[in-house]
Amino acid sequence: MPLPETEIPGRLQALLAQRGIRMTGPRRAILNVIETANKHLDASQILRKAQKSDPSVDRSTVYRTLGLLKRQGLIDELDLMHLNGEGHYYERKLGRDHIHMACLRCGKITEFVSERFDSLKSQLEQECRFRILVARLEVGGYCTECRR
Amino acid sequence: MPLPETEIPGRLQALLAQRGIRMTGPRRAILNVIETANKHLDASQILRKAQKSDPSVDRSTVYRTLGLLKRQGLIDELDLMHLNGEGHYYERKLGRDHIHMACLRCGKITEFVSERFDSLKSQLEQECRFRILVARLEVGGYCTECRR
DNA sequence: TTTCTTGTTGCAACTCAGTCGCAATACGGC
DNA sequence: GCCGTATTGCGACTGAGTTGCAACAAGAAA
Numbered sequence: 001m002p003l004p005e006t007e008i009p010g011r012l013q014a015l016l017a018q019r020g021i022r023m024t025g026p027r028r029a030i031l032n033v034i035e036t037a038n039k040h041l042d043a044s045q046i047l048r049k050a051q052k053s054d055p056s057v058d059r060s061t062v063y064r065t066l067g068l069l070k071r072q073g074l075i076d077e078l079d080l081m082h083l084n085g086e087g088h089y090y091e092r093k094l095g096r097d098h099i100h101m102a103c104l105r106c107g108k109i110t111e112f113v114s115e116r117f118d119s120l121k122s123q124l125e126q127e128c129r130f131r132i133l134v135a136r137l138e139v140g141g142y143c144t145e146c147r148r
Numbered sequence: 149m150p151l152p153e154t155e156i157p158g159r160l161q162a163l164l165a166q167r168g169i170r171m172t173g174p175r176r177a178i179l180n181v182i183e184t185a186n187k188h189l190d191a192s193q194i195l196r197k198a199q200k201s202d203p204s205v206d207r208s209t210v211y212r213t214l215g216l217l218k219r220q221g222l223i224d225e226l227d228l229m230h231l232n233g234e235g236h237y238y239e240r241k242l243g244r245d246h247i248h249m250a251c252l253r254c255g256k257i258t259e260f261v262s263e264r265f266d267s268l269k270s271q272l273e274q275e276c277r278f279r280i281l282v283a284r285l286e287v288g289g290y291c292t293e294c295r296r
Numbered sequence: 297t298t299t300c301t302t303g304t305t306g307c308a309a310c311t312c313a314g315t316c317g318c319a320a321t322a323c324g325g326c
Numbered sequence: 327g328c329c330g331t332a333t334t335g336c337g338a339c340t341g342a343g344t345t346g347c348a349a350c351a352a353g354a355a356a
Contacts, residue, residue, distance in 0.1 A: 022303060022352055043342075058306045063343060079227065081282070086234075086314070087342060099268075101278050112276060116268040120247075123264055124287060130249050130258070133289040134229070139272060141281040170323055170332060191313075206335045211314060234343070235313060298356085305350070313342085321334065326327105 009035060012074060012092070019072065029054040030065045040078060040089040040109060066090060073133070081140040083107050097121070097135055103143035110143060157183060160222060160240070167220065177202040178213045188226060188237040188257060214238060221281070229288040231255050245269070245283055251291035258291060 012031045017023060029050040033041070041049070047062045069075040069090075078089045081102040099117060101110040117137065124130050142148075160179040165171060177198040181189070189197070195210045217223040217238075226237040229250040247265060249258040265285065272278050290296075 024304060024352070026305070056306075059342095060307080060344075061305060064304080085341080099272070101272065101276065103278075104281065110276065110278070112272065114268060114271060116264060116271055120262060120264040120268055120285075121287075123262060124247070124249065124260065128249065128258065128260060129292040129295070130251075130287070131290040131295040132287055133252065135285070135287045136229075137268075137283070137285040139269075139278065139280055139283045142279040144277040147277070147279040172323070172333065174334070204335075207313095208315075208336080209334060212333080233312080300355085301353100303350105303352080305348105307347090307349105309345090311342105311344075313340105315340075316338090318336090319334105320336100321332105323332080324329105326329085 011035065012069070015074060016072070021068070021072075025054050026050070026057045026061050027065055029057055030062060034069070034075065034090065034092055037091070040080060040091055042087045042089050044087070046090070076134065076136070078136065079138060080109060081138055097137075099137045099139065101139045101141070101143070103146050104140050105142055105146040108143050108145075159183065160217070163222060164220070169216070169220075173202050174198070174205045174209050175213055177205055178210060182217070182223065182238065182240055185239070188228060188239055190235045190237050192235075194238070224282065224284070226284065227286060228257060229286055245285075247285045247287060249287045249289070249291070251294050252288050253290055253294040256291050256293075 009032075012035055013023060013028065016027075016031075030046060032053065033046050033049040043059075043062055043066060046066075047057065047059055050057045050062065066075070066077075070077060074093055075090050076093050078091065078100060080089050080100060081104065083102055083104070084107075096113050097117065099112045099114065101112060102108075103110075121132055121135055125132055157180075160183055161171060161176060164175075164179075178194060180201065181194050181197040191207075191210050191214060194214075195205065195207055198205045198210065214223070214225075218225060222241055223238050224241050226239065226248060228237050228248060229252065231250055231252070232255075244261050245265065247260045247262065249260060250256075251258075269280055269283055273280055
């Protein structure tokens with residue numbers, strides 16, 4: 001059950017404008033990379049791709065922009081079970097929260113949406129009286145092909 | 149619903165011995181710190197505490213031992229939503245998996261065990277045919293006192 | 297269009313977690 | 327007690343992420 005979500009190009013830009021946040025060249029380049037990504041990217045991959053449309057973009061600007069987007073609740077930060085080092089991966093926050101399953105053998109990442117996940121979150125909100133802002137469920141193990 | 153699990157002191161040591169893993173002074177000191185911890189500790193806190201019983205323990209030994217315990221499935225590695233920097237926290241793996249809720253305002257960590265979490269994991273195992281080795285659910289938001 | 301304020305940027309230097317190669321050491325089976 | 331081998335401390339290193347600062351540019355207002 002992979003996510004078939006689609007995203008209007010320039011949507012992130014519009015959302016930021018709408019919130020009165022200033023738009024700049026480097027920022028546009030970075031947002032564009034995140035919106036058009038077809039897999040999970042880490043900060044240095046985002047930097048490299050952003051530099052293709054604006055070579056002057058600096059590493060620190062990437063981190064600052066990612067921080068902004070996190071604070072605005074527009075992207076999620078993932079570990080993906082540290083399959084490749086200690087860094088973080090980012091993805092556009094769209095629709096329902098989903099689960100990330102990382103295969104520890106082949107490295108494949110599978111996404112999954114589940115009613116039961118939503119129900120679990122409601123339970124936390126209600127029984128624990130906890131106001132959820134971010135929920136991250138990551139699972140490590142062996143995927144269908146690798147479980148043998 | 150905090151975890152009322154208790155741990156026999158020296159249990160980690162026994163488990164490692166049982167698996168034919170060599171026991172050493174530094175290793176004993178580190179295991180002891182992890183077993184007697186009453187909160188989530190990061191690597192540098194574990195180092196400092198371990199050095200109280202064996203001052204020669206080195207940082208790299210702590211990391212190597214944590215790696216060993218992770219590989220043996222005896223501890224879990226947590227981010228706790230990066231409340232304090234980028235480091236990781238460790239805890240003895242006991243009984244059922246539980247959820248960590250981190251309050252982004254006061255920093256309190258709440259643990260929670262839920263039938264629904266177990267049921268969600270079974271779903272992943274069955275419907276996705278994914279063999280789960282580790283499952284980590286971390287939630288960030290506001291706790292009862294801070295949600296206002 | 298020009299001016300001005302204020303948020304943003306690139307740069308360079310830094311911090312901090314975690315890793316690694318190596319020679320010295322010590323565990324624990326014999 | 328001896329010996330092979332796993333483990334250790336050390337020091338140097340890597341790579342992610344942060345920060346202070348002076349230069350710059352977005353965009354509102356004149």
